[in-house]
């Protein structure tokens with residue numbers, strides 16, 4: 001999307017071009033992988049870990065924190081320990097951070113969820129999915145097992161990295177004074193968040209937050225006034241001069257363009273999520289009931305919080321990370337899918353497209369990858 005291009009060209013640069021010899025002599029950042037999962041997802045979890053280890057953690061050995069709303073069983077824990085090269089901790093979500101909060105009328109919430117199920121809103125009828133979204137929106141960062149960490153890298157079952165990551169992204173985030181990193185931005189399903197933007201806008205307005213330039217990434221551009229050839233048409237109304245103060249009410253017309261950072265991958269600073277500002281934002285959004293009466297995802301919550309509270313310079317686009325989850329993926333510049341004629345910063349491709357590409361496209365060698373563009377040994 002053009003908004004991402006704007007961020008990445010003006011305010012943010014790739015951390016590393018090509019491949020490096022992984023430098024493991026530097027001390028590690030205070031960071032961990034965070035994986036929320038269910039026991040039955042063990043196969044998908046191992047697939048993800050294998051990929052993370054193969055492309056990054058075999059050099060860096062960052063620890064993992066696994067969280068669950070139930071106890072992890074022994075098979076899950078033993079299997080995970082077999083595939084991880086860093087320390088591993090397993091925890092259960094804290095009481096009060098999963099399920100219905102005590103201030104909500106559970107009957108109303110359940111009815112709301114059932115209605116979304118009937119309307120075939122994706123995951124809308126699934127209670128546990130609502131719990132998960134709210135947990136990732138407002139609680140994971142205060143889990144006791146995470147309190148000792150300052151940075152996290154989110155991992156989900158069934159993700160794939162397909163390029164080597166030969167530098168420490170946490171250290172680069174610190175060095176470059178970044179707060180939040182993403183690799184894919186996509187459009188949300190409108191029916192999951194019909195009112196999210198009204199609440200986020202109101203929060204911003206009520207707290208006198210002026211955009212630092214990121215908010216615009218989430219605003220649908222105004223449609224140009226229809227031009228018609230009516231000879232009796234009145235001339236355009238004079239526009240208010242830019243000197244005039246912006247009337248907050250006039251901003252009410254702003255519409256969400258559905259754009260959000262896809263949060264199944266995130267590398268971010270936990271202290272931002274723990275900040276008063278972020279938690280005020282979460283509280284406001286939470287109290288609206290949108291996690292129950294709609295199916296707000298943690299991705300648009302994180303994204304709109306960033307829009308309200310952060311600036312483009314705080315965001316890092318990991319355009320060099322080859323990453324895939326389910327049907328959406330990101331290919332960096334030296335990955336095969338990028339050899340298709342396409343604009344240079346189109347980030348996401350569908351898997352079908354990738355398969356087609358793999359069959360008959362040129363694949364860069366290690367040496368070429370080193371010389372060219374971003375991304376390292378994508379395969």
Ligand code: GDP
Nearest residue numbers: 036037038041067068069070128129132156157
């Ligand atoms: P999707 O990627 O949006 O299709 O959603 P997922 O089913 O992958 O869920 C997102 C993340 O939350 C994944 O890490 C899941 O393992 C985790 N998750 C979702 N629901 C639950 C749940 O009920 N319990 C636990 N422990 N984890 C869950």
Ligand code: MN
Nearest residue numbers: 156157264325
């Ligand atoms: Mn998932």
